[in-house]
Amino acid sequence: MGEVIVVTSGKGGVGKTTATANIGAGLALRGYKVALVDADIGLRNLDVVLGLENRIVYDLVDVAHGHCRLKQALIKDKRFEGLYLLPAAQTKDKTAVKPEQMREICLQLSEEFDYVIIDCPAGIEQGFRNAIAGAEKAIVITTPEVSAVRDADRVIGLLEAADLREPKLVINRLRPKMVRQGNMMNIEDIIDILAVDLLGVIPEDEKIIITTNRGDPVIQDERSPSGEAFRNITRRILGESVPLMDLERNGNLFSRLRRMVGLG
Amino acid sequence: MAMDSGHVMADPRAVSTGDNQTVLIQRTLRSGQSIFYPGNVVVLGDVNPGAQVTATGDVIVVGALRGTVHAGAGGNEAAVVIAFRLEPTQLRIANYVSRPPSGVIPAGQPEVARIRDGVITIEAFSAAGERQGSVTRVAPCNLEANSEVGCEK
Numbered sequence: 001m002g003e004v005i006v007v008t009s010g011k012g013g014v015g016k017t018t019a020t021a022n023i024g025a026g027l028a029l030r031g032y033k034v035a036l037v038d039a040d041i042g043l044r045n046l047d048v049v050l051g052l053e054n055r056i057v058y059d060l061v062d063v064a065h066g067h068c069r070l071k072q073a074l075i076k077d078k079r080f081e082g083l084y085l086l087p088a089a090q091t092k093d094k095t096a097v098k099p100e101q102m103r104e105i106c107l108q109l110s111e112e113f114d115y116v117i118i119d120c121p122a123g124i125e126q127g128f129r130n131a132i133a134g135a136e137k138a139i140v141i142t143t144p145e146v147s148a149v150r151d152a153d154r155v156i157g158l159l160e161a162a163d164l165r166e167p168k169l170v171i172n173r174l175r176p177k178m179v180r181q182g183n184m185m186n187i188e189d190i191i192d193i194l195a196v197d198l199l200g201v202i203p204e205d206e207k208i209i210i211t212t213n214r215g216d217p218v219i220q221d222e223r224s225p226s227g228e229a230f231r232n233i234t235r236r237i238l239g240e241s242v243p244l245m246d247l248e249r250n251g252n253l254f255s256r257l258r259r260m261v262g263l264g
Numbered sequence: 265m266a267m268d269s270g271h272v273m274a275d276p277r278a279v280s281t282g283d284n285q286t287v288l289i290q291r292t293l294r295s296g297q298s299i300f301y302p303g304n305v306v307v308l309g310d311v312n313p314g315a316q317v318t319a320t321g322d323v324i325v326v327g328a329l330r331g332t333v334h335a336g337a338g339g340n341e342a343a344v345v346i347a348f349r350l351e352p353t354q355l356r357i358a359n360y361v362s363r364p365p366s367g368v369i370p371a372g373q374p375e376v377a378r379i380r381d382g383v384i385t386i387e388a389f390s391a392a393g394e395r396q397g398s399v400t401r402v403a404p405c406n407l408e409a410n411s412e413v414g415c416e417k
Contacts, residue, residue, distance in 0.1 A: 150314055153313070154296040193313070195292060
């Protein structure tokens with residue numbers, strides 16, 4: 001039986017879909033069989049981020065309503081051995097699927113796959129309830145913004161009420177320079193409020209915008225800091241103990257020198 | 265007491281200031297969660313921003329109080345709010361409403377909020393001080409006039 005993990009945040013635009021795609025690709029690169037489920041019915045994105053949009057024939061709603069078999073709807077990602085996508089429907093809305101149907105689909109997938117990762121829609125309404133219905137574990141994504149942290153707190157409360165205890169936190173789009181200048185919440189501030197375990201910190205990185213638009217997970221990029229952060233997150237999900245990466249090391253030579261002499 | 269997705273709701277008709285009952289909340293209240301209790305409330309955990317605690321009696325938070333708190337709801341002006349870290353979004357006692365002024369550095373020690381001479385005042389909390397009558401950390405400020413908690417001079 002595989003593990004069913006939901007990636008959620010409450011607030012939109014913090015990086016749920018990007019994180020789902022990269023963590024999924026990362027686990028597949030490690031040799032695991034992974035199914036990604038796009039639960040954002042009506043606003044599907046995960047297929048685009050993975051570059052699989054033009055291969056969709058059947059979707060999650062078709063499976064839920066018995067219009068096709070689960071295997072028919074799963075799209076195999078040819079770049080990553082073992083990575084599959086169950087896409088969302090684009091022409092329906094969140095009410096097209098019930099939590100029981102999601103639970104059943106997750107159960108079926110977990111029999112076949114080592115990891116089932118669900119990309120949750122923004123919000124806390126039916127789409128959220130559908131997405132968490134079949135999950136056993138949760139990853140909460142936030143950015144270092146007060147509004148995103150507030151929504152993450154709300155979502156953690158709802159997850160706990162739904163018996164998804166001890167969710168893991170990913171802080172996305174951190175800008176070390178702004179944190180140093182005191183203009184951005186730091187990791188400690190966020191952990192202080194949310195009081196959950198940290199799974200990883202992803203620095204703000206232009207590379208991730210480029211790769212996401214290209215439909216190519218950044219985790220393959222050996223040189224980008226966000227790719228490294230996602231590789232570390234993948235290893236932590238697999239139970240390895242990996243220290244947080246040095247977020248400062250990617251400055252240019254001049255800024256590093258300035259920091260060394262205490263001017264930064 | 266009914267529990268519905270993190271919402272603790274006691275009977276709102278039971279509001280009375282003479283109620284000495286106390287409810288113990290053994291978890292952190294997160295954004296969107298709220299407690300109403302006709303009596304005293306003790307929270308063993310934090311009250312995060314966006315969470316709300318309402319009690320007809322005292323409210324004690326063994327942790328950080330960052331959300332909205334209303335002690336003495338129903339009109340008990342003798343009610344107090346005590347927290348290890350008193351940094352509320354908004355603090356109400358009886359019919360007084362106050363919010364912290366911007367830019368105040370957290371005290372880093374337990375504090376108590378109570379009505380003194382018609383204004384909500386914040387003081388350092390010590391058990392001895394409570395019995396003897398008070399160690400004042402901040403000057404009292406007129407609440408209804410400037411609506412502020414802990415206005416330090």
